[in-house]
Amino acid sequence: MESFILYLGIVLMGIMVLPLYRAVVGPTTLDRLMGMNAIGSKTVALIVIIGLVFDRVDMFVDIALAYAMLNFIAVLAASRYLHKRGRRDTAS
Amino acid sequence: MHDVVLTILPLLFGSFLAILAGWTRSALVYPLGVVALALSTGFCVKLLLGVLSTGTATYLLGGWSPPWGIVFVIDTFSAGMMLLISGSALLTYLAFRAEIIEGFAEKTAAFVALLLLTVAGHMGIVATGDLFNLYVLIEVAALSGYALLGYGSGRAPLASLNYLCVGSVGASLYLLGVGYLYILTGTLNMADLAQIMLAAPVTASLHGAVAVILFGLWVKMALFPFHGWLPGAYAMSSPVAAALLAPLTTKVMVYVVIRLLIGVIPGAAIPEALPDVAMLLGTAAIFAGSLMAYRQIDQRRMIAYILVAEVGYMVGGMFIGNRTAMTGAMLHIFADALMTLTLFLALGSIARQRGEMVLANMRGLFRTMPFTMAAFVLGAMSMIGVPPLFGFFSKWYLLSGALESGQYLFMVGLLVSSLVNVVLFFRIFETAFFDEPGESVRDIEHWSRVTPLAVAAVLLIVAGLSSGLIVDRLIAGIIPASLI
Amino acid sequence: MYSIYSIQPFLAVAAPLAAVPGILSSRSPNIREAWSFAAALLLLGLVACMVPAVVAGHTYTWVVANVLPGAPIAFRVDAFGMLFALVASSLWVVTTLYSIGYMRSKNEHAQTRFFGYFAVSIFCAVGVAFSANLLTMYLFYELLSFSTYPLVAHHQNEESRKAGRKYLGFIVGTSIGLVLPAMVAVHHFMGTLDFAAGGIPLGAIDPTTMTVLLCLLLFGFAKAALMPVHVWLPAAMVAPTPVSSLLHAVAVVKVGAFCIMRVVTDVFGVETLSALHLNDVVTGAAAVTMLAASLIALSQDGLKRRLAFSTIGQLSYIVLGAGLVTAAGLTGGMLHIAMHAFGKITLFFCAGAIYVATGEKYISRLNGIGYRMPWTMTAFLIGSLSIIGIPPTGGFLSKWYLLNGCIDTGQWLLALTLLASSLLNAAYFLPIVYRAWFCTPDQAQHAGPMREAPLACIVPPLITATITVILFFYPYPFLNLARLAAN
Amino acid sequence: MEDFLTQLTSKYNFWAYIVLMMVGLYAMIAKGNLIKKLIGLSIFQTAIMLFYVAIGSKAGATIPILRDHTLKGVIDFVEYINPLPHVLMLTAIVVSVATLGVALALVLRVYDVHQTLEEDEILEKIKNP
Amino acid sequence: MIETLVIFLCCAGMLLFLGGMIGILRLPDAYTRLHMAGMLDTLGLLILLLGLVLYGFLHAPMSLLVQFKILLLWGFVLVTSPTATHAMVDAGVRAGLTPWVQPDAKRRRK
Amino acid sequence: MKKTALLAVILTGALLILSMENFPSWGDVQSPASLHLSRHFIEKSYEQTLTPNLVTAVLGDYRGFDTMLETVVVFTAALACFLVIRLPRDVCTPGLFYYRHTRTGLVVRKHDACELPGENPTFERVDSDWPPHDVVVVSTCRMVIPFIQLFGLYVVAHGHYSPGGGFQGGVIFAASYVLLAVSHDLRTLVHRLNERVTHLLSAAGVLLFFGVGLFGMAMGLNFLDYGALEGVLGMSLASGHSLGILLVEIGVGMTVTAALVIIFKLLSSRGTVTEGL
Amino acid sequence: MIWEIKLLALILVIVCAIAAINAKDLLSAAVIFGIYSFMMCVQWLAMGAVDVAFTEAAIGAGISTALMLAAIFRTSRRTKD
Structure with a gap:
């Protein structure tokens, strides 16, 4: 069962490559933002899984929580940028 | 007994109080700075006299003995350096009274606080006996220095930004070198490190560590190919900042190198x-x-x-x-x-x-x-x-x-x-x-x-x-x- | 023969400096000049106080600060230093008087500055005279360079600034570029910079290094104007005449010659030099300079320029004396410092007086001036006789000793050079005298009745001329000191 | 070759940090945009932090928070990862974010003055204002 | 029993993730990709977290506090993830990003 | 330029890799780094400080001075931003005033501030004519922010037992304010935490840290020696240290929160502290 | 033990770093830099450095990105390289 969790983690890590591709390649900023959000949500799960692997999940869950929050904030801030500046930038 | 640390504490305390005063009674800010610097200089004189009569002074911060805690180690040379730093800062501060009070309007408190912090940082660099603490102090000194130099019109911010990039790389390289030394010796305390290094085998890694540390410090001290930031930073900034930092920054870095060379790194470890x-x-x-x-x-x-x-x-x-x-x-x-x-x-x-x-x-x-x-x-x-x-x-x-x-x-x-x-x-x-x-x-x-x-x-x-x-x-x- | 530890040398050195605040702060010219005079007399008094003990063979010492290991900033008064200090301090009194006359009648600007820096220059000159080691000497030498710079560039126009730049460039360039490393090297090899009679013992430094060091010091003290580094001296002639007299008679060039003499006798040591035959380097350089400078002087039309080249030649006599490394030669060289000082200052005073009275600077326009300014030209005659070395003047004595020195060591070539140079001296000075007295003036300007320069400009050359003559008959203050130093 | 492989496998974290560091350094030197430079600086600093954290790692050890700390017992240092590099790097991260903040403030000022973030354009503007 | 449930939930979560990611890769424009990401990602994470909580009962006995925290996280994701997606779409619209229209549909409408 | 940079970078990298030759291999338990200092910390710190999180123990206590300076660095950064980009107040006052009708979202632009009363329920003062976030985002954030702040406090306080501490908690706390500014607007943030408060808070945080240190000195011990707390509160020595760490973490949290909020406010509004991201 | 995760994370970190410095506009660079921080955080977690990872999550993902966005918001997102 432990190895299942470990494999879970590895697969999760592997899946992360796909949004990373989107985030790196683009083509629009929105895509990158989406990639960031997707990676963030995977990572939250990954952190809990690493915690399980270390057998110290009580220590890791705080981080996962903080991670989710900050990911949210970052995404919101970036989309706020697009709110305010996006049109002008696309126009230019 | 507390002389060693008392040289720096008034500056830190003064900078915090300056901010408090700046948002409540702004007339107090400038005198506060004078008092802090004067106190610091006074304690430096006392420290110097003490060190001259009783020899090297050590102060255990937090009461933890080295190498576990952080120590300040003051020998005669560093006591002289401390006096030099605080004294020159005091002179600068007094000389530029008009600029500091008028030139920064609402920001006087921030300016004074940063000034005190940078002086404290430089003095700490001289005093500390711990390699990592040295890094943090370098950053305290440098960060406030960037701000002081960057405050100005025209090209000052660009020059200061340039300084920031180069300075951060230098400091980071120093940090990397400390990491190399740490991995080889397992300690961060300078005296302890010197002991261990005497016995340690001389290897390529040791040489690499020393080289990286010195390289980083060279970047910080504006040695020739890395000097690009210095002229701009000092020539474009406000005269107060230039007069405050030009005598200190590079010299203190030179001091660090000398201290490492004569007190920490054995000759064999130098490539x-x-x-x-x-x-x-x-x-x-x-x-x-x-x-x-x-x-x-x-x-x-x-x-x-x-x-x-x-x-x-x-x-x-x-x-x-x-x-x-x-x-x-x-x-x-x-x-x-x-x-x-x-x-x-x-x-x-x-x-x-x-x-x-x-x-x-x-x-x-x-x-x-x-x-x-x-x-x-x-x-x-x-x-x-x-x-x-x-x-x-x-x-x-x-x-x-x-x-x-x-x-x-x-x-x-x-x-x-x-x-x-x-x-x-x-x-x-x-x-x-x-x-x-x-x-x-x-x-x-x-x-x-x-x-x-x-x-x-x-x-x-x-x-x-x-x-x-x-x-x-x-x-x-x-x-x-x-x-x- | 014992050493007296006393603050007296320090006081003597500092005496001119004491006048500076007074000069700078006084509003009226009279007070300012009174300060100058007071300081000059004070200095002369302080120096004179020490004469008896020095003549008796004692030395005064005083350590100001221990700055470098083996090289403190310290003063020591010995016979040679005393000789030079005596010359400088006694001439300062006269020069002050002359400056007052000159500056007032020419109505020069910035007189406060002038007198201030003048005092500082004397301070440095006396400091050089009384220094106990090479470091102290270097210190005052450098300060002298910087403090005479405003005097040289006194007129502030483009020409004088250029001259000032050249002056400073040569003097400071050589002192930092040549003397400083040589000094460091001496300190490195010997561990000390103190002047000691023996100098560097034979074999302490290998001969090649020794040669290099000697050359560095010889040409490093560019104030002595040995040939390749003499360029500044004629250029500096744009300065007001009291400055020129200061430069050429009292302080600057004599300081250079003094330094070379000191270095040869007390740093390298006479025995060491002669054993390594290094004195030939010194005498060679001196001989070349002597002849070349005299030849150049022949073709100069500007009175002050001719005097300047004459000075270059005469300084080489002193250097030659140092290079002869015999008692007679050294005595002659040292004595020549004094004799040339009195002679040359007379000439400069006269040149200045002519300029004040008539505004003439060129020899070709001096026809018949003797009738118009008889006192001045008499003094001029005596001065030139002294420089040439014709008997009833002091110049004869020093040349006599020098010649003796040459013959003692059998260096006939040098003796011949000396004589040839004296002939050349005569060849460039006597025509001026001839013009002044025996040619009829081309224009009407010099005819007319006698119209001398102001009294303050006339008295000093007469005094110095008189002293020049007196020194022939009674040279003992200087001669004794020189002999004492040479032995 | 074998040596090289063992080196690579036993120290790949160290190697990776060097690669990262070089990426950051390259950005700082070669990129003309000021914010790119700052990103490079941040990468550079994180690379060094990665190195430090790698120093602390210990095979078969757990995170440096004591397990069952209420029980009195002998604590074996082999069980826990070395906490000291973590402490140092916490401080270093804080320093790096502070540096970033100040740098961005300066960037803002630079933009106010020169209206561009490209270094070559700024230099151009300084030369011919 | 719980073990099977855990494996099922985790696998389901991973599948959803995978689907979402393939959607992110393959779909033609940002809005459609966001749609996939927003829906499948959120659901995948939620299910996966549930699975992990259950696993905690089973193998690494967690204190209730930890499970509560994971549930808190669950709730947090439930609230914020759609909001974030919404904000992103909003931003895209306001930034003037035009939605993709199927070329065939256009033609057919004609 | 790029080629030179590449060359320099590769050379440096090669040198660094070469000098790694003698490093102990990965994860070596017997390497000097895991033996000398860290062994002492792992084995002794709990009994000396009663703090299971070794990182917190070392950070807050053994290397407390480092941590104080780190806090000072953050404080410095805030001051630096303030000094560098804060514009003078008179420049910040805009010539135009915007008022939004709360029902319809219509924005009215006025040249003079006095014409509308400040506390008008139908109109609210806004910074510019940017459209606000829609109700979904705003209300979600309104809901989430207190939760984040609570979590931040928890992280500060629970640093002894789990990862976290003053710094992380402070950042999370500051992030909640950033979220506030992003989801509403900067005016709301400034309304909650005005400049004066943030500055005073940042100084107060460092002063708290400093005060704990000075307290040690006042009790006759060394600077930052938390053992001094033992005598006053009648605790054991180790719990005195534990309390000291807690106090210090609170100070750090205060400073970090305030400083990051200051930096964000200044950066996002270009020094005017009116309209931001 | 979990070296696979570490290795993957390491590769992703490097990819993100290179992508961040090569991004064609600064907004993207900032966003990718945020991802970089996430990955770094995972890397540190896998190495067992929980406190560092926590800090990096808070700093890199949250504040750093927000600050950078704010700065870009106030300047320009244009970049030539």
């Missing part, structure tokens, strides 16, 4: 090629600094380039590898700091009256601001290396040490740079002495500006005459006997 490279860079710095100083129009920029050359002096001196040259490098830290202080203070007061610091704006200054110019002359003479001013004696030791080891190119560099300095400064003197000031000039020389300047200038003579004493009491005991 063989490193001293040669350092000598080469030092000599190149002297030539390049002098050459570029010659081409400058702005006088502050010119002096900044001279500073680049002076860094070359010190780096060369400490890597020549004999006792005399090391003494010279150590003495030159004091000398260079004092000279730079004098020059920048004088230029600061002149800039206040005349605006831009180009040669044409310095006409007739001897007539309108005689005391300022007299001090400027003393500082310049010291840079040139005229006895009995302080600059001569450090140069003497450097020359003597270079001769002992047969570093003739370095000797030539020292002499050439002195000669270039003659040309550079006499250009100013000629204009300031012989040209008419012009009709519209109304220069004012206020005693509150002149007094600190005069103190700095007189100190140049006094320190020069007592340089034998300084070498005997402060420096000679620090250099290990193994260095011949």
Whole structure:
């Protein structure tokens, strides 16, 4: 069962490559933002899984929580940028 | 007992209080700074006297004994450095009273706090006995320095940003080197590290660690190929920041290297090629600094380039590898700091009256601001290396040490740079002495500006005459006997 | 023969400096000049106080600060230093008087500055005279360079600034570029910079290094104007005449010659030099300079320029004396410092007086001036006789000793050079005298009745001329000191 | 070759940090945009932090928070990862964010003055204002 | 029993993730990709977290506090993830990003 | 330029890799780094400080001075931003005033502030004519922010037992304010935490840290020696240290929160502290 | 033990770093830099450095990105390289 969790983690890590591709390649900023959000949500799960692997999940869950929050904030801030500046930038 | 730490605490405390005061009773901010700096200077004097009578002082921060906790270790040389730093900061602070109070409007509190913090950072760098703590202190000093230098109009922010990039890389490289040492020895305390390294096998990694640390510090101290940030940063910023930081930053970094070289890193751990490279860079710095100083129009920029050359002096001196040259490098830290202080203070007061610091704006200054110019002359003479001013004696030791080891190119560099300095400064003197000031000039020389300047200038003579004493009491005991 | 530890040398050195605040702060010219005079007399008194003990063979010492190991900033008064200090301090009194006359009648600007820096220069000259080691000497030497710079560039116009730059460039360039490393090297090899009669013992430094060091010091003290580094001296002639007299008679060039003498006798040591035959380097340089300078002087039309080249030649006599490394030669060289000083200052005073009275600077325009300014030209005659070395003047004595020195060591070539140079001296000075007294003036300007320069400009050359003559008959203050120093 | 492989496998974290560091350094030197430079600086600093954290790692050890700390017992240092590099890097991260903040403030000021973030354009503007 | 449930939930979560990611890769424009990401990602994470909580009962005995925290995280994701997606779409619209229209549909409408 | 940079970078990298030769291999338990200092910390710190999180123990206590300086660095950064980009107040006052009708979202632009009363329920003062976030985002954030702040406090306080501490908690706390500014607007944030408060808070945080240190000195021990707390509160020595760490973490949290909020406010509004991201 | 995760994370970190410095506009660079921080955080977690990872999550993902966005918001997102 432990190895299942470990494999879970590895697969999760592997899946992360796909949004990373989107985030790196683009083509629009929105895509990158989406990639960031997707990676963030995977990572939250990954952190809990690493915690399980270390057998110290009580220590890791705080981080996962903080991670989710900050990911949210970052995404919101970036989309706020697009709110305010996006049109002008696309126009230019 | 608490003397060691009491030299720094007033500054930190003062900076916090300055912010509190700035948002409640803003009239208190400037006096607060004076009190903090004066207290700090006072404690430095006390510390110096104490160290002179009882020997190296150690202070355990948090009460944890080394190597587990952080310690401050003050020997005679570092006590002298601390006094130098706090004293020169106090003089700058007093001299620029008008600028600090008026020039920053609502931001005075922030400025004063940053000023105190940067001084505290520099003093901490000198005091600390822990490699990582040193890094944090470097960053405290540097970060506040960036802000002080970046506050200004025109190109100041760009210059400061440039400084920030280079400085951060330097500090990071230092940090990396500390990591290398840590992985090899498992400790961060300097004394402990010195012990372990004596016994440790000399390997490529050890050499690499030392090289990276020194490389990082060279970047921080603006040694020749990495000097790009220095002239801009000091020439574009407000005169207060330049006068405060120009005497401190590079010199303190040189101090760190010297401290590492003579107290921590055993000779075997230094890569063989490193001293040669350092000598080469030092000599190149002297030539390049002098050459570029010659081409400058702005006088502050010119002096900044001279500073680049002076860094070359010190780096060369400490890597020549004999006792005399090391003494010279150590003495030159004091000398260079004092000279730079004098020059920048004088230029600061002149800039206040005349605006831009180009040669044409310095006409007739001897007539309108005689005391300022007299001090400027003393500082310049010291840079040139005229006895009995302080600059001569450090140069003497450097020359003597270079001769002992047969570093003739370095000797030539020292002499050439002195000669270039003659040309550079006499250009100013000629204009300031012989040209008419012009009709519209109304220069004012206020005693509150002149007094600190005069103190700095007189100190140049006094320190020069007592340089034998300084070498005997402060420096000679620090250099290990193994260095011949 | 014992050493007296006393603050007296320090006081003597500092005496001129004491006048500076007074000069700078006084508003009226009278007070300013009174300060100058007071300081000059004070200095003369302080120096004279020490004469008896020095003549008796004692020395005064005083350590100001221990700055470098083996090289403190210290003063020591010995016979040679006393000789030079005596010359400088006594001539300062006269020069002050002359300056007052000159500056007032020419109505020069910035007189406060002039007198201030003048005092500082004397301070440096006396400092050089009384220094106990090479470091102290270097210190005052450098300060002298910087403090005479404003005097040289006194007129502030483009020409004088250029001259000032040249002056400073040569003097400071050589002192930092040549003397400083040599000094460092001496300190490195010997561990001390103190002047000691023996100098460097034979074999302490290998001969090649020794040669290099000697050359560095010989040409490093560019104030002595040995041939390749003499360029500054004629250029500096743009300065007001009292400055020229200061430069050429009292302070600057004599300081250079003094330094070379000191270095040869007390740093390298006479025995060492002669054993290594290094004195030939010194005498060679001196001989070349002597002849070349005299030849150049022949073709100069500017009075002051001719005097300047004459000075270059005469300084080489002193250097030659140092290079002869015999007692007679050294005595002659040292004595020549004094004799040339009195002679040359007379000439400069006269040149200045002519300029004040008539505004003439060129020899070709001096026809018949003797009738118009008989006192001046008499003094001029005596001065030139002394420089040439014709008997009833002091110049004869020093040349006599020098010639003796040459013959003692059998250096006939040098003796011949000396004589040839004296002939050349005569060839460039006597025509001026001839013109002044025996040619009829081309224009009407010099005809007319006798119209001398102001009294303050006339008295000093007469005094110095008189002293020049007196020194022939009674040279003992200087001669004794020189002999004492040479032995 | 074998040596190289063992080196690579036993120290790949160290190697990776060097690669990262070089990426950051390259950005700082070669990129003309000021914010790119700052990103490079941040990468550079994180690379060093990665190195430090790698120093602390210990095979078969757990995170440096004591397990069952209420039980009195002998704590074996082998069980826990070395906490000291973590402490140092916490401080370093804080320093790096502070540096970033100040740098961005300066960037804002630079933009106010020169209206561009490209270094070459700024230099151009300084030369011909 | 719980073990099977855990494996099922985790696998389901991973599948959803995978689907979402393939959607992110393959779909033609940002809005459609966001749609996939927003829906499948959120659901995947939620299910996966549930699985992990259950696993905690089973193998690594967690304190209730930890499970509560994971549930808190669950709730947090439930609230914020759609909001974030919404904000992103909003931003895209306001930034003037035009939605993709199927070329065939256009033609057919004609 | 790029080629030179690449060359320099590769050379440096090669040198660094070469000098790694003698490093102990990965994860070596017996390497000097895991033996000398860290062994002492792992084995002794719990009994000396009663703090199971070794990182917190070392950070807060053994290397407390480092941590104080780190806090000072953050404080410095805030001051630096303030000094560098804060514009003078008179420059910040805009010539135009915007008022939004709360029902319709219509924005009215006025040249003079006095014409509308400040406390008008139908109109609210806004910074510019940017459209606000829609109700979904705003209300979600309104809901989430207190939760984040609570979590931040928890992280500060629970640093002894789990990862976290003053710094992380402070950042999370600051992030909640950033979220507030992003989801509403900067005016709301400034309304909650005005400049004066943030500055005072940042100084107060460092002063708290400093005060704990000075307290040690006042009790005759060294600076930052938390053992001094033992005597006053009648605790054991180790719990005195534990309390000291807690106090210190609170100070750090205060400073970090305030400083980051200051930096964000200044950066996002270009020094005017009116309209931001 | 979990070296696979570490290795993957390491590769992703490097990819992100290179992508961040090569991004064609600064907004993207900032966003990718945020991802970089996430990955770094995972890397540190896998190495067992929980406190560092926590800090990096808070700093890199949250504040750093927000600050950078704010700065870009106030300047320009244009970049030539």
